[in-house]
Amino acid sequence: MLIPCRYFLFVLPFLVLSCSQRGFDPTTEEQKLLQRDAEWADLAAAGKDVDKVVSYWTDDAVLIFPGQPIIEGKAAIRAYVASCFSNPVFKIHWKSSKVTFSPDGKLAYTAGTDDEMTVPGPNGTPMRLHLRGIAIWRLDADGQWRCVVDISNEEPPPAPKS
Numbered sequence: 744m745l746i747p748c749r750y751f752l753f754v755l756p757f758l759v760l761s762c763s764q765r766g767f768d769p770t771t772e773e774q775k776l777l778q779r780d781a782e783w784a785d786l787a788a789a790g791k792d793v794d795k796v797v798s799y800w801t802d803d804a805v806l807i808f809p810g811q812p813i814i815e816g817k818a819a820i821r822a823y824v825a826s827c828f829s830n831p832v833f834k835i836h837w838k839s840s841k842v843t844f845s846p847d848g849k850l851a852y853t854a855g856t857d858d859e860m861t862v863p864g865p866n867g868t869p870m871r872l873h874l875r876g877i878a879i880w881r882l883d884a885d886g887q888w889r890c891v892v893d894i895s896n897e898e899p900p901p902a903p904k905s
Contacts, residue, residue, distance in 0.1 A: 767848035773841075776851055776880060776888050780839045783890075788836040788859070790828045797821045800890045801881055807894040809874070832869045834861040839878065851880045851888070856898070873898040 783799040786792060797820055800806075806814040806823070814823050827833045839855035857874045864870030876895030880888045 767844075769842075769844055769848070772844065772848060772851070776842050776853065777839060779888050780853060780855075780878070784835075784837050784839075788834070790833065790835075793821060793825045793828055796824055798889075800893070801883065804890060805892050807892075809872075809895065809897055830863055832861060832863045832867070834859050836860075837874075837876070849882045850891075851882075853878050853880065857895075 779799070783796070786796050786799075797817060800817065800820055802817050804815075804817070804820060806820060808814075811823075814820055827835070835857065836859040837855045837857045839853040842851050842853050844851045855876050855878065857872065857876075860872040860874050861869050862872060874895045875898050876893065878890050878894075879892040881891045883889050
C-alpha cells in the first residue's frame with residue numbers, strides 16, 4: 744500500500760501541471776497583439792486584399808463607426824470593406840497603443856487613433872476624419888487574436904489657442 748501512495752504523490756504534481764492552463768505572459772501577448780494590429784493597419788492602408796483584412800475580425804464581430812449603421816458579422820463586414828476599398832478616395836491607417844487584458848488573458852482591448860482616415864465627403868470630395876477608437880480582441884482557439892468589437896468616434900476639435 745505504501746508504494747501506490749508514493750507513486751501517486753510523485754505523479755500528482757505532473758498531472759496537475761500538465762492539465763493546468765499555461766502561464767499568461769502579458770508582456771509577450773501585448774507585443775504579439777500590437778504587432779498583429781500594426782500588420783492589420785498596414786494591410787488596410789494598402790487597400791487591396793479584402794479577405795485578408797476581414798480575416799482579422801471574428802465571425803461575430805460588430806463595427807460601430809460614426810455616421811454608419813452598426814455592421815454585424817463577417818458577410819456584412821466584408822461588403823463594407825469591399826465598398827471602402829473600391830472607392831479611390833478612401834484611405835485608412837491607424838496606430839494602437841497600450842493593451843489591457845482580461846484576468847484570464849482571453850480578451851483584450853486597445854485604444855487607437857487614425858493616422859490617416861479619408862472618406863468621400865457629401866459632394867464626393869475627399870474629407871479627412873480624425874478618429875479615435877477602441878478595439879476589443881479575443882484570443883481564438885487557433886491562438887490568433889481577432890477583433891470582436893471595433894468602435895470609433897471623432898476626436899474633439901482642437902482647443903482654441905489663447
